[in-house]
Amino acid sequence: MPAQTPPTRVPRNVDETEALLRAGRYVCDRSLATALYLSLSLGRPLFLEGEAGVGKTEIAKVLAETLDRPLIRLQCYEGLDVSSAVYEWNYPRQMVEIRLAEASGDRGREQLESDLFSERFLIKRPILTALEATGGKAPILLIDELDRTDEPFEAFLLEILSDFQVTVPELGTIKADQPPLVILTSNRTREIHDAIKRRCFYYWVDYPDAERELEILRVKAPNAPEDLSRQIVAFVQKIRTMDLFKLPGVAETIDWAQALTQLDRLALDPDTINDTLGALLKYQDDIQKLQGSEAARILDEVKREMAGQAA
Template sequence: MTPRSIDEAAKLLAGADYVADRRLATAVFLSLELARPLFLEGEAGVGKTEIAKVLAKSLDRPLIRLQCYEGLDVSSAVYEWNVQRQMMAIRIAEAEGGDQVRKLEDDLFSHAYLVKRPILQALEATTYGKPPVLLIDELDRADEPFEAYLLEVLSDYQVTIPELGVIRAEFPPIVIVTSNRTREIHDAIKRRCLYHWVDYPSAEAELEILKRKAPGASERLSREVVAFVQKLRSKDLFKAPGVAETLDWTRALTALDVVVLDPATIDVTLGALLKYQDDIARVRGAESTKLLAEVQEELA
């Protein structure tokens, strides 16, 4: 059952171990209540994609994911015709002749020869009146012309196939669109969605995430990790660590039986936290020692 209030939306997310603030819970609730797509923008690794996964799991809906990339087109995202099957049908009909050829002319561009890609699957898929969750992930990676095709999908939950006409969802899917903002998404897309910026969590929220997602870490280690990562995000790095990296680092430290951070351990495990060599080189050594000293002084 979909949540009937913001509090229920927050509880639904928390029940799947997703730590959300009031603003995000409100955006999720309104998206479900108004049947509007939810556009989530923010840095990589802050938990945008996870929201779609949580909704699918918590609401018992199938998750249909369209991973965007440069060169993505309608044939990969929406539909295409099974040309090989069409050609085979043509050869069989020609061999049989007569009525088979005339019948094939009517059937050649029917649903029987249609290959459904994620968007069309999401519009047509309904189980017991419960539509799926459609995740259009990292839209900023796709080319701008593809955005124009999405306008019909996001505004009317339908697609137009020239040979078949309009295919409209009987029950609109729950649509989550994400962007890491590597480029600006056109305003026309955003106008068709509810918008929410997913920011890095506060120290308190990130500590709660670690308690839920990495329960094997000691209380002291979790606090030191969160404080260290929070300080790193204030530095001029090429790519600041997201929540996903915080979790990766904590799990790596736990696997090494680390209970308290020390400079040597930080230096040899930075690859779990930072993903660019220039960032690692800048933080490793004196900088990491300095940051750790500040962390331990604050937590003392």
């Protein structure tokens, strides 16, 4: 049996984990850094749940960059099955092989069957690829938006999350010599089964408070004027208390700040807000609810509160 590849270095404590994320320009809570450290150090998958746009997927991208590991992403969708997520056989090549064998007559039926169902004809999809360490480095396996899949696919994941292996009936069990770092995300459009959650460390990624969101803007939109960034954060924080179809996430806050900076705005005003709400809100009903007098009212509140804080 071949010796296992020694694991690549992971952060030694929570402080190093937090520093690692910051090196990748990711601003996080101490509690998130703790959950990530435990996941990395104990080799357990990390299940991140939260609203869309709060930075769940970005964590996997940052880890791949800062730990210098390949990122393998499985984007989930309704109807996702084993052939798309794990493996499938290359049927066209198998048919060609059958025709060649028939023409040459140099192989018996059992030998041909053995040849057809060998790794030469196996198409490896993201999960199977992630079980094979590349260049001595276990990859980051991102299973993104798991809540979009069907429950039978969740059941299939249990073997992978527990033992980091998959079973291919024609080949047997394929087990990772060096398990990948697995991150699963969910926008909670439906509940994920407890059996999945029990195999993972769980963390709810919430909207940041105003102080942290401002810090995020300083990192992700560094060209935005400080006063504008403060107004943007205060405005977005107030919007998130409203009854909207889809509240803006951190990603939308960053997009809005970058858009306003591109327009050379130094501060918010009602006309600018009305013209750029599409960068912040993604549903027309929400935009209509906010445009005009409502946006002006919220902006007045923001300015009064900021003036009070400065006094």
